[in-house]
Structure formats: structure tokens, C-alpha cells
Amino acid sequence: MMPTDASDLELICPAGTPAALRVAVDAGAHAIYCGFQDETNARNFPGLNFSRSDMATAIDYAHRRDCKVFIAVNTFPRAGDIELWRRAIDDAAALGADAVIVADIGILSYAADRHPDLRLHLSVQAAAASSECIRFYTEAFGVKRVVLPRVLSVPEIADINNRISCETEVFVFGGLCVMAEGRCSLSSYATGLSPNMHGVCSPASHVSYHEANGEFVSRLGDFTINRIPANQPAAYPTLCKGAFQAKGAIGQVFEDAVSLDASKLLPALGRAGVKALKIEGRQRSRAYTKAVVGAFRAALDAMASGTEIPLGVLKQLSEGQSATCGAYVKTWR
Amino acid sequence: MKSTTLTLGPVLFNWPADRWRDFYFRIADEAPIDHVCIGEVVCSKRQPFLADVLPDVIERLEHAGKEVLLSSLVLPTLRREARHDAELVNGRHMVEVNDVSMLPAVAGRPHAIGPFVNVYNEGTLEFLVSRGARLIALPPELPRSSIEAICSAIPDVTIEVWAFGRTPLAISARCYHARLHGHSKDSCQFVCDQDADGAVVETLDGEPFLVVNGVQTLSHTFCNLLRDANDLVNIGVSSLRLSPHTCDMVAIAQLYRDVLDGRRDADDAFLSSRDACPSATFANGFTHGVAGALYV
Structure with missing residues (x-):
């Protein structure tokens, strides 16, 4: 080389x-x-x-x-x-x-x-x-x-x-992408639309936002991807950058924003x-x-x-x- | 007409060697499974644990009349991983290819294509078949319409569909199990062995969503196509894949066999699958072309 x-x-x-x-x-x-x-x-x-x-x-x-x-x-x-x-x-x-x-x-x-x-x-x-x-x-x-x-x-x-x-x-x-590209179905699991088949990941058509109890909630399909205090800037809810809970702790399980x-x-x-x-x-x-x-x-x-x-x-x-x-x-x- | 076969995919999780061996012994003795794909496919660091029991397991399965296939790694990047995969080809067993890197080694001899290789259409399938692929497991996210188009274009090979178990959704260089425990991948301490069906990831609403299994991410739901099985057979699917979990896989296999053979009503079998796998939430959305998490 x-x-x-x-x-x-x-x-x-x-x-x-x-x-x-x-x-x-x-x-x-x-x-x-x-x-x-x-x-x-x-x-x-x-x-x-x-x-x-x-x-x-x-x-x-x-x-x-x-x-x-x-x-x-x-x-x-x-x-x-x-x-x-x-x-x-x-x-x-x-x-x-x-x-x-x-x-x-x-x-x-x-x-x-x-x-x-x-x-x-x-x-x-x-x-x-x-x-x-x-x-x-x-x-x-x-x-x-x-x-x-x-x-x-x-x-x-x-x-x-x-x-x-x-x-x-x-x-x-x-x-x-934190996952190997082209080998990820996370988006289609939540929305039915995938990078491999449709050329989209976590598509905007399936994103929704609302406020609840002073929190700004981002959702993808039927799943909450993040909740942050309403006065903070929210990142786009790309699935693998979301905040989740596992093993009793809350955080970005896959990748930070x-x-x-x-x-x-x-x-x-x-x-x-x-x-x-x-x-x-x-x-x-x-x-x-x-x-x-x-x-x-x-x-x-x-x-x-x-x-x-x-x-x-x-x-x-x-x-x-x-x-x-x-x-x-x-x-x- | 040839009857639809059942394939048991490789155990995706980090089970202790004795549990792994006992699981396969019971499959050999009791489960109506035709093909058993075997080997550690998710993380090469786990492979040494199974090496000692692998020959006994293969012997027991073959003695029981199962066809054993050796599964390759999903994401080999290291030289020792490439060497491990290359050795699979030297044996007498058919190899199940889970990464394109294995295609040159198996070219010209009969082999299987696992569900981790992107076969989305008949063009790709035709190329792979021309090089010796005989049993092709389609990616789990494929909808029925694509499955049908693929089956009708190339009827002479065995087309397999992911039919039971948590659905693999992604593979990464990063180990999420190690990350959850605050370890690096290189000093992971094999914490993935604490979660025999994967570590549950919930949304901040407390809703179970995904599971992590080392470098792999899977659905929290279990794919369950018992009620879709006969329709899939009608459009040309000739094998269904069941993925091992800690629930009663012998009972699950029997339910699929009974539904395929017309001995049992699909709705009734679906209800019984809840008893065999009581903690599971079932899904079949991918097959129906909607979000994979849904049950239609």
C-alpha cells in the first residue's frame, strides 16, 4: 500500500x-x-x-x-x-x-x-x-x-x-451511522420505511413532537425517541441517537447526538x-x-x-x- | 410437492457452553427441525467457548437426521475472524454465508445464504444462485410482495423466511452491552452472558422497544408467522426459520410443523405459542409491509 x-x-x-x-x-x-x-x-x-x-x-x-x-x-x-x-x-x-x-x-x-x-x-x-x-x-x-x-x-x-x-x-x-450501513432495519422496525428499501432513515413523515409536563417529547412512529426539558434545543429524532433506558439507567444507548x-x-x-x-x-x-x-x-x-x-x-x-x-x-x- | 422445511438459526446470544450443548441435544432428540445452522455469528470473542462442545453437538444433531450447516460471522473485520470463517469451508458441512466476504470461498460449491446478506430482489438472488447458493434466507424486513416476486422469479431454490424469534435489526462495530456496563469492547468482561435473550432497551415511557446483544441490536418483539405460514408457502416460500430463545423451542418447532402439515389450525397454534413463549410480545409487521414492531 x-x-x-x-x-x-x-x-x-x-x-x-x-x-x-x-x-x-x-x-x-x-x-x-x-x-x-x-x-x-x-x-x-x-x-x-x-x-x-x-x-x-x-x-x-x-x-x-x-x-x-x-x-x-x-x-x-x-x-x-x-x-x-x-x-x-x-x-x-x-x-x-x-x-x-x-x-x-x-x-x-x-x-x-x-x-x-x-x-x-x-x-x-x-x-x-x-x-x-x-x-x-x-x-x-x-x-x-x-x-x-x-x-x-x-x-x-x-x-x-x-x-x-x-x-x-x-x-x-x-x-x-453507528450501525454497519445497509445492514440496519431499525427505521423500518419503527416506521415501515427503511434506508435499504426506501432510501430514508427515521423519516420526517413519521416524526411527531408534543409537550407534556414541561418536557418536549420526540416520537418516531409509535415510539418515544427522546424527552428533554421544553426550553432546550431538540435534536432530530434519528432512532439510533435517541435516549432510552436499559439496565436501570437512562441515556443514549447507541450513540450520543x-x-x-x-x-x-x-x-x-x-x-x-x-x-x-x-x-x-x-x-x-x-x-x-x-x-x-x-x-x-x-x-x-x-x-x-x-x-x-x-x-x-x-x-x-x-x-x-x-x-x-x-x-x-x-x-x- | 416437496414439504416446507424448518430451519433452526444459530443461537445469537451468549449462552454458557453447557446450556448451549443441552439446548441442541434436546433439539436433536425432540424437535421436528430439518436444517440446523450452528456457530457463533455475532461476536468472535465468544467463539472459543463453544469450540469444545461443537463436535458433540454436531454429531448428536446428525445422528438424529438433521442437516447441519456452519454459519459464518455477520460482520468479520479482523484477520483472525477471516481465518475462522475460511476454516468453515474446509469441513464436510454446507456453510451458511452471513457476510459477502465469504462468497469467494464458497463459489462453485453448494452453500446457503443467511438472513444477514442483502438479498432484496430476484436480480441478486439469480447472481448468488449462479454461484452455488441453494438455500437462501431472505432479510427479515422484506414484505410479502417482495417475497412473492423473488419466489416466482426463481422457483428452483429453497427460499427461507424469518418466522420466529427476536428479529435482528442492526450490527455495529460498537458493543452496546459493554457500553451499558461502562466497559470498552476490548475489556467487555463478557457481560452479554447476563442476558440470555438480549438486554431490554425501553423508551423513556417505559415501553420495551429493542434488545441489545453485544454488537447486535434486535427487536424486543418476537416475530411470529404461525398465522402467515401457509400463505407464505402458497406464494413459494419453502423453508421457515426459527431463531433460538430460552423459551420452549421444541414446542415452537412442533407448532410450526403442525400448521405446515395441516394438523393444526393456525389461530389455535398461535394461541398455543403464547404458552410456549409466555413473556414474548409477537409481531409480523415486516411481512405485512408495515412497521416491523406491529402485529397485523
Whole structure:
């Protein structure tokens, strides 16, 4: 495994809308990831994503500025209805996407057969967490890059990079799944809607709030996810970030309301052979996208020129005003 | 027509070795189960405890006519975990693959796909079958409509549905049992052995919601498809999976067998399953395409 030079690290940025894409391109993204306006992508939220003609315009805008566009087709097709997902792959190829980000084995097989020149990236939703797993995807489908699940420490990532033939991409900022991605049915257990099948997690359509006895209560489906004093700011009731009780104690059983900020690990990730750094948040505002992309690009530029990396500027953008390095640091487990 | 088979999934919880052995001995002697998937799939740190009793258990099950399958880990990330899984393939038993990392090792020979591999549609199923998959357990969150579409597209393999027991919902690198006890995963002191059916997680309203089992999270409710079983068979399901708990699994298996064989009315069997598993709240929402916690 070769360490990745700072100047070769790619910054992969989210875009939920054409306007956000232009903002991210202008703020210094090396590549944008985005999805079509349907359940083929894992951020299938109302008002988000790209029509086919939006996508054509967006790819043109990005390519003129030397920025790549990756199209996420990363939910698991509904049985009996695979055509919708296959069409997304066909259209991504026809539109000139620089890669498609895919999780489903059947869709990978289809893309590899029908579009041998289309670059395949393995979505984090496939949760490929070992070199053996990654080798399956590279050998069976010619996958060129794997987005690693957020369950690995930096030394484990380095070990994986020593033993595989494709590139790796890791999340460095934004929402933090505490479960192995693509292998979690918590949302559908409470609401009937899941990331894998519907492209949503803890969907707003199933969230409700009310006040009771001076407390602000957040619910998801039929379940209370949090109760806090009514005068405190409430976090969105994502199921795995909720407060519960177990073994006689009350607390965040799974994860605190923190978000991922691995900015101080960027040099270590480069040394571990990671090729690309990914920012989560296709559902975020343009202002957020501009600030985060700008800050990470400045960090990469500082690394490349050997100057000190500006840290902490991202803190105020994190959920709940606190951040974690997540599984990248082994003690998180 | 081939009759619908019953599969006993692996024990997901950290049971002491003698309890684990006695459980399987009783299954061997008394339960009308066809396939028994065996092995520690949740946490590799627990695997050494079972190694001593595993050969006796396999022998007893096979002597009783059960087909034994060796189940692989759900989330192998360490090299020693990869080595453990790789060794499963060297034996004479069919392997149940619970993570994609095992697919290269089993390619070209008959194997099973466990419920932890994402088989959401006929396209993925077709690929896996072309490489030797013979028995495929579908993910527990799949609705009936998807199950039907998958079964009708590829009728020649055994399609299995999660039919009884707490439903696995998530797997993580983080150990929630250790976290509940204020330990790190590396010095967990095996506190998961205190909860033979998982540690209950309640909402702040005091409503039981989930259970944690080391790095795994499961539903608090027990999936119970006794009243859905014959409908599932009619749409092409050919095996039902029962997941071990401390309740009377022999009685549960007998109820499923009786309903599948038409010896017992499903409503009546469902009522009897409450006696076999008195502390359980039952659910079947996933199969009906609604929240998994519901019973429809």
C-alpha cells in the first residue's frame, strides 16, 4: 500500500439539488455525488435530487470546472420492480457520469455486464468491511473504489488498503451511522420505511413532537425517541441517537447526538492509503455545503503545501455542537 | 410437492457452553427441525467457548437426521475472524454465508445464504444462485410482495423466511452491552452472558422497544408467522426459520410443523405459542409491509 499524497486526495462532496452542486463545485470539491429523483438513491427526501435534465446540466457544469460527478444508485431494488434501478444505471452511463455508486449485487452485475466502461464505486450501503469482502466486489464486478463503512479504525483501514487492488473512500464529516450501513432495519422496525428499501432513515413523515409536563417529547412512529426539558434545543429524532433506558439507567444507548468530524485525522487517513474523503449531507443547505466543502478543501490545500491544518472551524456546523472521530479511533467501540 | 422445511438459526446470544450443548441435544432428540445452522455469528470473542462442545453437538444433531450447516460471522473485520470463517469451508458441512466476504470461498460449491446478506430482489438472488447458493434466507424486513416476486422469479431454490424469534435489526462495530456496563469492547468482561435473550432497551415511557446483544441490536418483539405460514408457502416460500430463545423451542418447532402439515389450525397454534413463549410480545409487521414492531 502506498500512502496517498495530500495533493492526490480527492474531496467528495454531497449535492441534494442543482444549486447545491454548483455551490460545492465552486467551493473546491473534486467530485460531487448526487442521485436521481426517486427511490433509487439513499437520500430519497421530498424536494431533493435531480431530474434527468437537471443531471445533464449539472454534469456539464461540473465537467467544465474539472470536477467529477458520481451518481448514487444505492438502494436495494424492490423485487419485481428492478427496471427502475436498471434505468437509473443506463441513464447515468448515457449522461456521462464519472461513476455510479451502487450497493446491490444484482445491480452491480447488471452494470458490469451492460456498461463495462462505466466506473463502479461500491456504496457504503454495501458495508464492505474487510479485504475479503472488497475482493469479492473487485473480482466479480470490477469495482474501482469502495466507500468504507463507518465501523473501521484507521489501522484497520491501512491493513485493508494493503490487501486490495482498488481505491478506498471514507466519510470524514457529517451524520454518523453507528450501525454497519445497509445492514440496519431499525427505521423500518419503527416506521415501515427503511434506508435499504426506501432510501430514508427515521423519516420526517413519521416524526411527531408534543409537550407534556414541561418536557418536549420526540416520537418516531409509535415510539418515544427522546424527552428533554421544553426550553432546550431538540435534536432530530434519528432512532439510533435517541435516549432510552436499559439496565436501570437512562441515556443514549447507541450513540450520543454527535456528528462525525475526522478533520484532524486527514493526514493519518492519507498515510493509511485512503484515496478519497467524503462529506455526508445531501439533505443539507447550500450554506452548510459551502462552509464544509470550503473548510475541507482549505485543510487539504494546507496539507499539500505543508502548512498547519486549520482545525475546529467545522465545530459549529456539527449536530448538537459536538463531534466525534467515531470508529476511526478504536476506543469508540 | 416437496414439504416446507424448518430451519433452526444459530443461537445469537451468549449462552454458557453447557446450556448451549443441552439446548441442541434436546433439539436433536425432540424437535421436528430439518436444517440446523450452528456457530457463533455475532461476536468472535465468544467463539472459543463453544469450540469444545461443537463436535458433540454436531454429531448428536446428525445422528438424529438433521442437516447441519456452519454459519459464518455477520460482520468479520479482523484477520483472525477471516481465518475462522475460511476454516468453515474446509469441513464436510454446507456453510451458511452471513457476510459477502465469504462468497469467494464458497463459489462453485453448494452453500446457503443467511438472513444477514442483502438479498432484496430476484436480480441478486439469480447472481448468488449462479454461484452455488441453494438455500437462501431472505432479510427479515422484506414484505410479502417482495417475497412473492423473488419466489416466482426463481422457483428452483429453497427460499427461507424469518418466522420466529427476536428479529435482528442492526450490527455495529460498537458493543452496546459493554457500553451499558461502562466497559470498552476490548475489556467487555463478557457481560452479554447476563442476558440470555438480549438486554431490554425501553423508551423513556417505559415501553420495551429493542434488545441489545453485544454488537447486535434486535427487536424486543418476537416475530411470529404461525398465522402467515401457509400463505407464505402458497406464494413459494419453502423453508421457515426459527431463531433460538430460552423459551420452549421444541414446542415452537412442533407448532410450526403442525400448521405446515395441516394438523393444526393456525389461530389455535398461535394461541398455543403464547404458552410456549409466555413473556414474548409477537409481531409480523415486516411481512405485512408495515412497521416491523406491529402485529397485523
